[in-house]
Amino acid sequence: MVNFDYQNPTRVVFGKGTIPQAGALLKEYAASRVLLHFGGGSIKANGVYDAVKKSLAAAGIEAVELPGVQPNPRLSLVKEGIKFCRDQKLDFILAVGGGSVIDSAKAVSVGVPYGGDVWDFYTGKAIPQKALPVATVLTIAAAGSETSWSSVITNDDGGWKRPLDHQTIYPVFSILDPETTYSLPAYQTACGITDMFVHVFERYFTTVKNVDLTDRFCEAVMKTIINNARRLLENPRDYDARAEIMWCGSLAHNNLAGTGRIGDFASHMIEHELSAFNDVAHGAGLAVIVPNWMKFVYKHDIPRFVQFAVRVFGVEENFHNPEETALRGIRALRDFYTSLGMPATLSEIGVAEKDFQAIAGKIRKFDETRGTTGNFLPLTSKDVLEILKLAK
Amino acid sequence: MVNFDYQNPTRVVFGKGTIPQAGALLKEYAASRVLLHFGGGSIKANGVYDAVKKSLAAAGIEAVELPGVQPNPRLSLVKEGIKFCRDQKLDFILAVGGGSVIDSAKAVSVGVPYGGDVWDFYTGKAIPQKALPVATVLTIAAAGSETSWSSVITNDDGGWKRPLDHQTIYPVFSILDPETTYSLPAYQTACGITDMFVHVFERYFTTVKNVDLTDRFCEAVMKTIINNARRLLENPRDYDARAEIMWCGSLAHNNLAGTGRIGDFASHMIEHELSAFNDVAHGAGLAVIVPNWMKFVYKHDIPRFVQFAVRVFGVEENFHNPEETALRGIRALRDFYTSLGMPATLSEIGVAEKDFQAIAGKIRKFDETRGTTGNFLPLTSKDVLEILKLAK
Numbered sequence: 001m002v003n004f005d006y007q008n009p010t011r012v013v014f015g016k017g018t019i020p021q022a023g024a025l026l027k028e029y030a031a032s033r034v035l036l037h038f039g040g041g042s043i044k045a046n047g048v049y050d051a052v053k054k055s056l057a058a059a060g061i062e063a064v065e066l067p068g069v070q071p072n073p074r075l076s077l078v079k080e081g082i083k084f085c086r087d088q089k090l091d092f093i094l095a096v097g098g099g100s101v102i103d104s105a106k107a108v109s110v111g112v113p114y115g116g117d118v119w120d121f122y123t124g125k126a127i128p129q130k131a132l133p134v135a136t137v138l139t140i141a142a143a144g145s146e147t148s149w150s151s152v153i154t155n156d157d158g159g160w161k162r163p164l165d166h167q168t169i170y171p172v173f174s175i176l177d178p179e180t181t182y183s184l185p186a187y188q189t190a191c192g193i194t195d196m197f198v199h200v201f202e203r204y205f206t207t208v209k210n211v212d213l214t215d216r217f218c219e220a221v222m223k224t225i226i227n228n229a230r231r232l233l234e235n236p237r238d239y240d241a242r243a244e245i246m247w248c249g250s251l252a253h254n255n256l257a258g259t260g261r262i263g264d265f266a267s268h269m270i271e272h273e274l275s276a277f278n279d280v281a282h283g284a285g286l287a288v289i290v291p292n293w294m295k296f297v298y299k300h301d302i303p304r305f306v307q308f309a310v311r312v313f314g315v316e317e318n319f320h321n322p323e324e325t326a327l328r329g330i331r332a333l334r335d336f337y338t339s340l341g342m343p344a345t346l347s348e349i350g351v352a353e354k355d356f357q358a359i360a361g362k363i364r365k366f367d368e369t370r371g372t373t374g375n376f377l378p379l380t381s382k383d384v385l386e387i388l389k390l391a392k
Numbered sequence: 393m394v395n396f397d398y399q400n401p402t403r404v405v406f407g408k409g410t411i412p413q414a415g416a417l418l419k420e421y422a423a424s425r426v427l428l429h430f431g432g433g434s435i436k437a438n439g440v441y442d443a444v445k446k447s448l449a450a451a452g453i454e455a456v457e458l459p460g461v462q463p464n465p466r467l468s469l470v471k472e473g474i475k476f477c478r479d480q481k482l483d484f485i486l487a488v489g490g491g492s493v494i495d496s497a498k499a500v501s502v503g504v505p506y507g508g509d510v511w512d513f514y515t516g517k518a519i520p521q522k523a524l525p526v527a528t529v530l531t532i533a534a535a536g537s538e539t540s541w542s543s544v545i546t547n548d549d550g551g552w553k554r555p556l557d558h559q560t561i562y563p564v565f566s567i568l569d570p571e572t573t574y575s576l577p578a579y580q581t582a583c584g585i586t587d588m589f590v591h592v593f594e595r596y597f598t599t600v601k602n603v604d605l606t607d608r609f610c611e612a613v614m615k616t617i618i619n620n621a622r623r624l625l626e627n628p629r630d631y632d633a634r635a636e637i638m639w640c641g642s643l644a645h646n647n648l649a650g651t652g653r654i655g656d657f658a659s660h661m662i663e664h665e666l667s668a669f670n671d672v673a674h675g676a677g678l679a680v681i682v683p684n685w686m687k688f689v690y691k692h693d694i695p696r697f698v699q700f701a702v703r704v705f706g707v708e709e710n711f712h713n714p715e716e717t718a719l720r721g722i723r724a725l726r727d728f729y730t731s732l733g734m735p736a737t738l739s740e741i742g743v744a745e746k747d748f749q750a751i752a753g754k755i756r757k758f759d760e761t762r763g764t765t766g767n768f769l770p771l772t773s774k775d776v777l778e779i780l781k782l783a784k
Contacts, residue, residue, distance in 0.1 A: 001635045003407025007565075008400070014652065015395025173399075210632035212619060213639055216612030224605040240602035243393045247605055247652065256648075260406065260639065 001260035002208055008254050010147045011173040014247065016239070018177050019051045019137060022094070023059025029133060029172055031092035035085055036063040037105045038096045039070070046183040048139055052096055064088050069097065072154045072161065072275050072282070073104035075119060081108035082118060085132065095136045095171075098192075099143020099152075102136050106151035106169040109134045122153055122162040131168040139180040141246040142192030142283065144199055144253025146174035154276055161276035162364065163268075176250065178242035186236065190340035191283025193229045193245060197222060198286045199252040203263035205297075205304065205376040211261045215307070218257050221248050222312045226336060233339070265366075266374025267293045270384055273362045280349045287342035288349060291334040292391040297377040302326050346391050353392055360384040393652035394600055400646050402539045403565040406639065408631070410569050411443045411529060414486070415451025421525060421564055423484035427477055428455040429497045430488045431462070438575040440531055444488055456480050461489065464546045464553065464667050464674070465496035467511060473500035474510060477524065487528045487563075490584075491535020491544075494528050498543035498561040501526045514545055514554040523560040531572040533638040534584030534675065536591055536645025538566035546668055553668035554756065555660075568642065570634035578628065582732035583675025585621045585637060589614060590678045591644040595655035597689075597696065597768045603653045607699070610649050613640050614704045618728060625731070657758075658766025659685045662776055665754045672741045679734035680741060683726040684783040689769045694718050738783050745784055752776040 013021055026034060034056070043049040056063050066081050085093070085108060095105035109131040111118030120126035138146045145151065149170050154161045181189070204218040225248050231241035251257070270293070271285040298305045306322045309315035309329025313336075318324045334344065343349050351359070360381045363373050372378035379387070405413055418426060426448070435441040448455050458473050477485070477500060487497035501523040503510030512518035530538045537543065541562050546553045573581070596610040617640050623633035643649070662685070663677040690697045698714045701707035701721025705728075710716045726736065735741050743751070752773045755765050764770035771779070 001407070001632060001639070003410060005403070005405050007403035011397070011399035012651075013397050015393070018395065210636070212636050213612065213616040213643070216616055217609060220605065220608030220612045224608055227604060240393060243652070244602070244604050247393070251605070251648075256643075259404075260635070 001210055002262065004259045006255060006259050007167070008147060008170060008256065010170045010254070012147060012176060012250065013173060014176045015243070016177060016179055018175050019048065019180070020055045022052050022137060022175060023055035023057070023061050025173055025175070026056065026061050026092065026094065026135065027059045029092070029135070031061060031133070033088065033090045033092070034061055034063045035081065035090045035093045035108070036065045036096065037069065037081065037093055037101055037108070038065075038067050039098075039101050040067070042183070043096055043139060046139070046180060048096060048137065048180050052094070052137055063094070064090060069101045069104045071100050072279055073100040073107070075153050075155045075157070078104055078107040078111060078118060078153060082111035085112045091132065093132055093134045095134060096139065098138070098140030099145040102134070102138075102145035102171070103143070103151040103153060105134050105136070106131070106145070107153050107164070108132070110164070110166070110169060119155060121164045121166070122155075128164075128166050128168045133172045134169065136171050136174040138174055138176045138246070140184060140188065140192055141181055141242075141249040142195045144196060144249050146171060146176065147250040147254040149255065150253070152272065159276040160362070161272040163272070176246050178239060178246045181242050181246065182237050187341060188281075189232060189236065190342055191281045192249065193225060193340060194283035194287045194337060194342055196245075196249040196252040197225050198267060198290055200257055201290065202265045202268060203258040203261060204308065205264045206261040207301070207376060208261040214257055214259060214261055219311045221252050221257065224248050226312070229340060262375050264374050264376035266376070266379050269364050269373045270387065272364070273359045274349070274351060276362075277355065277359055278350050280351070284343050284349055287337040288344060288346055288391050289387065291330055291337070292387050294330045294333070295390055296383065296387050298326050298330065300377050305329055346388065353389075356385055356388040360388060393602055394654065396651045398647060398651050399559070400539060400562060400648065402562045402646070404539060404568060404642065405565060406568045407635070408569060408571055410567050411440065411572070412447045414444050414529060414567060415447035415449070415453055417565055417567070418448065418453050418484065418486065418527065419451045421484070421527070423453060423525070425480065425482045425484070426453055426455045427473065427482045427485045427500070428457045428488065429461065429473065429485055429493055429500070430457075430459050431490075431493050432459070434575070435488055435531060438531070438572060440488060440529065440572050444486070444529055455486070456482060461493045461496045463492050464671055465492040465499070467545050467547045467549070470496055470499040470503060470510060470545060474503035477504045483524065485524055485526045487526060488531065490530070490532030491537040494526070494530075494537035494563070495535070495543040495545060497526050497528070498523070498537070499545050499556070500524070502556070502558070502561060511547060513556045513558070514547075520556075520558050520560045525564045526561065528563050528566040530566055530568045530638070532576060532580065532584055533573055533634075533641035534587045536588060536641050538563060538568065539642040539646040541647065542645070544664065551668040552754070553664040555664070568638050570631060570638045573634050573638065574629050579733060580673075581624060581628065582734055583673045584641065585617060585732060586675035586679045586729060586734055588637075588641040588644040589617050590659060590682055592649055593682065594657045594660060595650040595653060596700065597656045598653040599693070599768060600653040606649055606651060606653055611703045613644050613649065616640050618704070621732060654767050656766045656768035658768070658771050661756050661765045662779065664756070665751045666741070666743060668754075669747065669751055670742050672743070676735050676741055679729040680736060680738055680783050681779065683722055683729070684779050686722045686725070687782055688775065688779050690718050690722065692769050697721055738780065745781075748777055748780040752780060
């Protein structure tokens with residue numbers, strides 16, 4: 001285990017019928033004038049918008065609306081939000097929606113008290129010192145942004161998609177009502193399930209040794225996701241399965257699974273550039289990349305791939321041929337994604353081979369000197385190109 | 393899953409060589425005059441005391457000492473600490489030690505700003521409104537108090553041992569250096585391991601259905617405890633095993649394992665009265681009580697006991713005789729405690745049958761109307777007496 005410094009201050013109010021608590025909670029946190037940030041029409045269609053507005057009105061909280069957040073949330077709207085908060089003297093942001101809305105809200109929150117360009121935080125040019133408090137009402141189980149310190153924003157100018165991870169952007173509180181996810185299209189549910197699975201997966205594939213507890217914690221989350229995803233395929237209105245998946249989405253990315261270990265995150269970096277390139281859903285992009293990343297790297301630590309196969313997918317271990325077991329684990333994950341209706345190839349998500357080189361060249365580098373991405377096996381742009389070719 | 397409201401704000405600074413950060417961390421949290429609360433000589437013998445003092449001095453933090461915390465920490469010292477903090481105008485408490493020291497510090501912290509008798513918080517007569525901030529340097533992996541909202545205090549007057557659980561007493565930060573636990577006697581290490589195991593165990597045995605993720609999380613912690621306890625029996629200076637056990641101790645009792653479910657805690661309530669009765673180590677008392685609690689209650693939910701046996705102890709399931717599998721799980725836990733050198737009977741810990749009635753009568757009731765304790769199977773005083781008889 002490696003040393004760590006961990007704190008996750010976000011309060012989670014979880015369960016059926018919890019949205020009407022939004023107003024009282026905001027009051028508890030001394031919010032007065034709130035930016036109500038959301039996406040398009042889905043929260044109006046499923047009743048969440050009305051429930052939130054009613055609760056805020058009952059608590060005497062004034063809310064000013066900024067809708068329009070798109071999947072792969074845009075820097076341009078973030079900048080609009082920053083100006084809006086300053087002009088309107090708003091002191092709190094309530095994000096109602098999925099990860100894109102929450103990520104956009106977090107970006108606004110660090111931008112408001114900052115004199116420079118908020119994009120500086122996403123390129124590493126500046127580090128946030130403070131932020132407006134953000135609270136969330138979650139309606140999509142996927143990104144884990146509701147209890148994470150992450151925000152991923154796409155710069156419309158040039159199609160760059162970049163993450164910010166910082167202590168100042170943990171939400172103050174998040175309301176998670178699993179019933180809000182009943183109305184999600186099956187494809188979006190599946191994208192969310194894929195995304196949360198990969199959040200744990202990225203932490204699971206580490207070169208740090210002696211990480212028993214967090215290994216088992218990661219395995220617990222991945223197994224729960226698999227089992228409850230299967231239940232949702234049969235019945236999308238299974239409350240208990242929705243609740244398990246929703247709590248998995250948070251715990252997959254609240255950093256606990258990463259304590260004492262160093263995760264990989266190359267698949268995320270590759271996928272970010274796919275999304276920036278043609279606006280593919282993050283989960284769908286990950287479903288294509290991850291099994292091919294596995295094929296490219298597995299020989300560097302076959303025992304870990306065997307452990308994944310056996311403990312996560314219950315593959316029967318071939319003690320005389322660990323590689324066979326490792327490969328069966330990769331195949332099991334591929335089959336799981338397919339069972340969810342996720343794509344398996346880049347061509348299915350509209351990424352052509354002629355663009356591979358450009359995409360591989362844009363990947364965010366973890367090690368600028370060596371020009372590599374990821375930690376399990378640091379990948380050069382050439383390696384990324386190979387993975388894209390495996391995925392074509 | 394049942395609804396929940398969860399927040400754990402404690403920051404954890406974990407790993408080898410982290411104690412010298414104490415002073416800088418206190419400064420970060422604006423501490424100026426600090427109560428340095430600890431027990432007896434062990435932190436002086438193992439170098440922790442010197443390392444903390446040096447770090448505080450380097451940061452210019454003034455520390456006023458209150459040593460003398462005993463195992464099963466006493467209300468009398470808590471009251472002394474409250475007066476001391478008020479007289480000396482101390483604004484922060486740094487607890488250096490194990491769960492007893494931290495629990496005592498938490499009691500002082502809620503007592504200082506309270507006009508009444510601090511024991512009111514432990515009898516339920518009053519609810520804390522605020523507390524002095526508490527930080528900790530942990531030297532015993534056991535109680536989980538370093539990241540919990542709990543404090544258990546023994547009232548010297550009458551031998552009552554009572555817990556307080558409240559949001560105000562989460563430590564601000566805790567420093568966990570696994571190397572500090574190298575010097576613990578084997579018996580104390582084993583008591584700690586037993587205690588943390590039971591913290592998860594109490595949450596695991598629930599009547600709430602559909603709690604897949606937290607079931608698996610509990611199993612992850614219990615399995616990690618078992619495997620690493622075995623490594624420590626072979627080599628008490630195995631850093632990785634000490635680190636796993638230390639992080640397990642925190643995650644066992646930081647409330648995450650209990651999200652969405654209702655734990656039992658009858659064994660804890662019974663053990664508290666044993667400790668109050670003859671000052672037995674909490675872990676040792678639990679090792680006696682828990683397997684007998686299991687024998688008394690298992691027929692009320694055999695599938696859960698089968699799951700425990702199979703998933704936690706790897707018992708081969710007898711699909712045609714679930715009861716046999718359940719009983720083998722109870723036996724496996726008993727054997728695990730015995731392998732750690734823990735006692736198995738009340739007579740071994742000096743509790744005689746003539747006192748059973750008095751002990752059973754003192755147990756804290758969860759349901760005053762029905763006079764019962766515990767949630768998995770609410771126990772009457774008569775039931776508790778039966779469990780004590782099984783444990784004699």
